Amino acid sequence: MKRSIICMILVILFSTEIVLATDTTPIIIVKEPIVHPSGPTPLVHVLNYIPVSATIDDSELAIYFELSIGDATITVTDSTNQVVYQETVDTNSLTDLQIPVDLWTIGNYQLAITYGSTTLTGEFLLE
Numbered sequence: 001m002k003r004s005i006i007c008m009i010l011v012i013l014f015s016t017e018i019v020l021a022t023d024t025t026p027i028i029i030v031k032e033p034i035v036h037p038s039g040p041t042p043l044v045h046v047l048n049y050i051p052v053s054a055t056i057d058d059s060e061l062a063i064y065f066e067l068s069i070g071d072a073t074i075t076v077t078d079s080t081n082q083v084v085y086q087e088t089v090d091t092n093s094l095t096d097l098q099i100p101v102d103l104w105t106i107g108n109y110q111l112a113i114t115y116g117s118t119t120l121t122g123e124f125l126l127e
Contacts, residue, residue, distance in 0.1 A: 001084045011066075025036065025055060025056050025124070026053070026054070026055050027053075027055060027056055027061075027122040027123070027124045028123075029050055029053065029111070029113070029120045029122040030055060030120065030121060031118065031119070031120055033049065051065060051066045051069055051081065052066065052069070052113050052120055053066065054111060054122055054124075056124045056126070057063065059099055059100065059101065059102045060098045060099060060101055060102075061076070061098070061099040061111070061124070062097070062098050063098075063099070063111075063113070064096045065094065065095050065097075067091075068092045068102050069091050069115045069116075070090070070091060070092065070115055070116070071088055071089070071091070071115065072088070072089055072091050072113055072114065072115040073086065073088045073112075073113070073115070074086065074088075074089065074097065075088050075111075075112045075113075076099070076110070076112075077109065077110050077112070078105070078107060078108070078109055079108045080108070083102060084109070085099055091115075101126060104126055105126070106126050106127060107125070107126060109123065109124055109125070110122070111123070111124050
């Protein structure tokens with residue numbers, strides 16, 4: 001009897017998380033390759049852990065800093081490479097950032113997060 005109740009509670013919890021997860025779309029964030037100064041062939045450095053994640057929904061772009069990375073510049077550009085948002089944040093005191101997108105036009109956007117000599121990028125679509 002106790003097992004049945006625990007199983008039912010777990011099913012309800014996981015079902016709720018699945019419903020909530022469909023409201024936001026994760027943005028895949030990757031590290032840009034570093035181009036060797038002597039030629040155009042990129043040297044890909046393996047980054048074991050990307051300390052930033054992001055999601056998008058109808059009203060906001062949410063960026064989560066899982067580790068402190070110091071000052072980070074957040075830049076969002078549209079499909080014509082026009083900057084629609086830019087801000088530098090101190091991740092020592094800020095762990096997440098919500099950017100309103102409900103007034104932005106429908107289309108493709110690129111997210112860039114730059115800290116130190118590292119640039120992380122991701123793309124998302126506003127529908």
